[in-house]
Amino acid sequence: MTHQQDNPNHDDGNQPDRSEADREHGKDADIVHLDAARAGRQPQKPDTDRSEPDSPAKADGPVLEGAVVRVDQSGPTGADWRTALEAKARNRQPIIPLWLRSRSEAVETFAWVSRHYLHVAGYQVARLPLYGGRLTARAPRGLLRLVGGSIKWTFDLEGEPVRLAAVQKADPEAYLKLSRQRDRRVRLRALAFGAALVTLLIAAILVAKQPTATQWMALAVAIATLGVLGKPADRPLINRAVVPSAVEKLTSDIVIRALTVLGIAGINQAVAKNPKDAIRFVAPITRDGPGWRADIDLPYGVTVADVMDKRDRMASALRRPLGCIWPEGDSTIHEGRLILWVGDKDLSKTVIKSPLLKASSHDVFKGIPFGCDPRGRPIVVPLIEQNILIGSQPGQGKTASVRVLASGAALDPSTELWIHELKGTGDLDPHEQNCHRYVSGIEDEAIAYAADSLALLRKEVMRRAAALKALPPDLCPDKKVTRQIADKRSLGLHPLVAVFDECQNLFAHAEHGDKAGQDAEFIIKLGRALGVILVLATQRPDKDSLPTGISANVTIRFCLRVAGQLENDMILGTSAYKNGIRATVFQPGTDAGIGYLLGATPMPKVVRTAYLDTPATQRIADRAHALRANAGALSGHALGETPEQMAPTYDLLADILAVVPPSEAKVWNETIVHRLAELRPEIYGAWADLEGGAKTAQLTTALKPYGIKTMQVWGTPEGGGKGANRIGVAREDITKAITHRDGGRGASAAS
Template sequence: MTHQQDNPNHEDDKDPDRSAAPNQENGKDADIVHLDVARAGRQPQNPADRSEQDNEDSPASADGPVLEGAVVRVDQPGPTAADWRTALEAKARSRQPIVPLWLRSRSEAVETVKWVGLHYLHVAGYQVCRVPLYGGRLTARAPRGLLRLIGGSLKWTFDLEGEPVRLAAVQKADPEAYLKLSRQRDRRVRLRALVSAAALVTLLIVAIMVAKQPTAMQWMALAVAIVTLGILGKPADRPLINRAVVPSTVEKLTSDIVVRSLTVLGIAGINQAIAKNPKDAIRFVAPITRDGPGWRADIDLPYGVTVADVMDKRDRMASALRRPLGCIWPEGDSTIHEGRLILWVGDKDLSKTVIKSPLLKASSHDVFKGIPFGCDPRGRAIVVPLIEQNILIGSQPGQGKTASVRVLASGAALDPSAELWIHELKGTGDLDPHEQNCHRYVSGIEDEAIGYAADSLALLRKEVMRRAAALKALPPDLCPDKKVTRQIADKRSLGLHPLVAIFDECQNLFAHAEYGDKAGDDAEFIIKLGRALGVILVLATQRPDKDSLPTGISANVTIRFCLRVAGQLENDMILGTSAYKNGIRATVFQPKMDAGTGYLLGATPMPKVVRTAYLDTPATQRIADRAHALRASTGALSGHALGETPEQNAPTFDLLADVLAVVPPSEAKVWNEAIVDRLAELRPDVYGAWARLEGGAKTAQLTTALKPYGIKTMQVWGTPEGGGKGANRIGITRDDIVTAVTQRDRGRAS
């Protein structure tokens, strides 16, 4: 009809899709349009099938331009030849795994088998311990069982169960029926009496034979008789055997319950979809199944509704499901689409679950295999990789941040090849048990402790540069990927073993007026370059803002663990930009109740809610003592652990300023090796080791040192300073140094 109004000169008899008829009620002419025909008119047709009439009516030919007002047909009239394959490919993306998920992971399979074994071992032990109790019950019930056996035998032998029927025939004065019943009863009694007599004689013979057997056999026969009679004498309301495991009373999760919980969330997109199509608005892409200690439902939310919308209202969903908040864990699967919801409803409240760390009983540990960190809501063990990683932990005070650090420190301490540096900048001594295992250790909030931690970062920066040169010098057969491996770490003489540096309450360092800026630059340098060199930073903070946690640090860490935080800004500072928008929200955790529970990113393929293993001070002390004995036996103790004087950091220096000092404005481009020699003359205590390097190692040393500042090297034409033939070698442009200094100073000022 709209087309008719836009084209007043249109002729009805030329359009087979419309028929005109007068509207007598309104007194106006109007088109009566058949909806199916109109829809078909919007669908493109095969040019070979178009009629001449269509071509005449169309303002433009199939190959010509589309004129204004022309009918553009956009909907396909039916499935095309490729649609079946597209549909098959879409289904293939949702194929159910042949091998169950818990069997794909060796550690998870071991945990599952271990749990099943311990479960049935507990059941067996529980019942074995109660054998005397069950024997007493059977003995007490045996007389009643004997009476029931005798009474039942007599009732069966003399057909007493038919007595009421025969009495009814007598009361009705029906002699014919009574005689039939009496004859039937006589036949039954004769047969049953013979069977009963035979059974009685058999029992007497068995009793006589048992009486002639040894005493043990007699006791065994008596036990069998008591058990049999005790079972016959069991009251209907009192079971013989107690339950070793009380079954859960949790309501089974069904589709109706899930839909009910989603409809009460107050999400407009869900309510509108259900109002239009109650049956298919919420689609279950797989059956609801048991998944660990809980139920799992895979759901496609209505169009336009995201998983983040549901996660915002987790507390309402818990109310609708009548479960504690710690049992409800919705999460998304963005690999499929943003509306795929995986709802997991646990049997037990995660906040009331205590996770025991396997480190409590471990005699040693290998940090190259990661550190057992805790469990997800489904009870699956979570291992945090340490090698080639840097870790950032953040939360509000009292939410389990330091306890999380304890787990990582304990795992690193149990590996004698790992060098441990701990800086506890709160001053409460939470990490004191591991002091005996540390190469460097400090605990305090005073300026001396902060300065010690700043010195550690400066020393780590030097260590990173030393390791870069050492790793570069290794032969390709020993280090083909130019990364620290277990084989290289075990060669202690190379000095390329894992070095784990922990900074708890690092905001006290980075926000310090005197040490903060330099410490931030050093930490960013280490994070960017130290991963492949075996230097790992673990930073923990309770104040994640731009002043306390420089953005260069928070943007480059690879693993993030965020316990409860107050708002979106703190959430994204720890978990990364747009984490809150994507539904990864540590604000959903409850104060104190969810202490030790947080979002873990980077350690697993998808973000996970993880509850960390709990190590109190006595448990940490036991692990630390075991680690100390292990390190002492292998000769791995060093530095602070041996009572040595702490290594002092060299005087602070500014590399960029030093380069500008040795490269005058008249030299636009200079070779790296020339700059290193000049730097060594300027500060021998700082750059002397660089100048002693040979060949390409000297050039690579300066390239590596300038990389964090965004300065790139290039081919530079020059001549040796002592004179000689000119050549192209790796060098830098002085203007790049000036630009980097200007941008850095401007950033610090802002």
């Protein structure tokens, strides 16, 4: 009790007793004023007896112990209005609708509207005889209604019940007033009715004197008028040409209801605390293609990936098929921005017709029409300067996707096509007639043929690198293969598209797999800028069947249905699953042909590929063959030539160590090339024949995929001469590259 009396800050007697130790140290404890503590974080005005940390005089000085420091500003700063305006500017609605800004989408919209109204017009015109029969059948009833209504109106029979009511009430004054009013009405209406009868009689006499066609037309008008008057209330005259859709309009209430039943704790807690603003709509819900679009800011801490995990539950909440519900994010704004698109039609039941079916030719520099997104917008996959990886479980449309890309490449006569179908089912056989190299099979001979192709492509990449570098700047200023350069066939820099379907059978092969993986990685890293494009498709995306050096460097990825996160990220890239890009959401079988496309568009998209069956592919291939024959572009396998033999296998790094002894720490590139030519003339002889800087550049290019950088090396020519600084490599870098490549196994050999 004494302690409480001595405490000047004691508020009441309800504070629990402190222990003896607390009382002993109480003299050293600080008493916290709640008002002062709150003032340190609330933007309120300070009391007069407190220090003002916001004042200029004290802003730069030391903060005294016990002083109140505000962490929230009490008023807006000078930049706040700009920040708010910039935030609004990022969310401005476009002046011109999105569908009108895209030429192809605008044409498609106008075409759809035209087809719709042409259908309506044709439907109604075809039923004119039916409508005429209905009008004729209803005309007698209409005549009776017309006559009865005219008599009732003329003699003011609609007022008869009121006058009878006045009689029953014995109200003479009201009855006389109503009678006088009726007499006035009847006189005027009788005159009008008589005038109408005379007019109709005169019109009938005039029509009787007109030609027969006019008489029939007048009769048709009379019957139509009487038929309309005789129409039953429950039986419309004209049938509907288009049955209204039963799809429910998407509203904010429906969206909020759907989000709150997903079982996401962050959403439910936010809605419970603030039902009105927890889920914010940043734009009106509008029609977007064949469906509805809602742009939503999810509650704080909730990401789009959380919602995508519950896509099936959202479909249930919206009472729509799963193939109609396509949530996606917009990470350019923030991770909680959800774009919910609800389609009118199930994407899995939509058949996409490829424009290639009717195309007489195609230009691969403009990309290849691949399919459509859920909103019906066409998706074009760029091919030049790209490499493409396609993966899925068996039977999900992987080979059909490859067919689309191969067909687009075949219709460009400037493109050289190599196809390796390593399943042996002949799915790509229609394009055999257009290929420079072609194989179909799963046996060792077919695998060896595909491995030879990669070795030849590696050699081709090195040849093209030297050829492109030799081009004058005015012809090739950016050192890239362009349409103009590709058309100059003599340069040998035309697009070369190499397809490897079921590539896991190649990369997992005991004899050829390792070397094929190294060659493919080399081609992917360097070939795309030189017009060499790889299209790889696999149904077993793991580290053994798909080397990580390949999966990490492809630029375009298309993943159809896969079983789990590991397979998903092997195709779509590391952390794709974590970021909500999940091909596991697709349903086996029903969603065949639907996948996530990454790298071809600014944002990842769900895409349904155009379907080309074997007969359709055959028609495209025949058209491409005629086109190539006329252009003189057929070569290799298409002309029945013997396949080019692969050069003997070699290991460049091991060969360099063989010709550079440990005593030489650094050696010029040109010196290494000459020694390599002596070691394996059949492989490196062409390198030694190059002149000047091309010889040095050849080795630099060959070492680039291994991460080996060249440097300035001081040395003297082997035959004697003046010392100089020239481009060379360090032997230590070669040994490190071998160790890294072989996982430590090559360390002893390298030393």
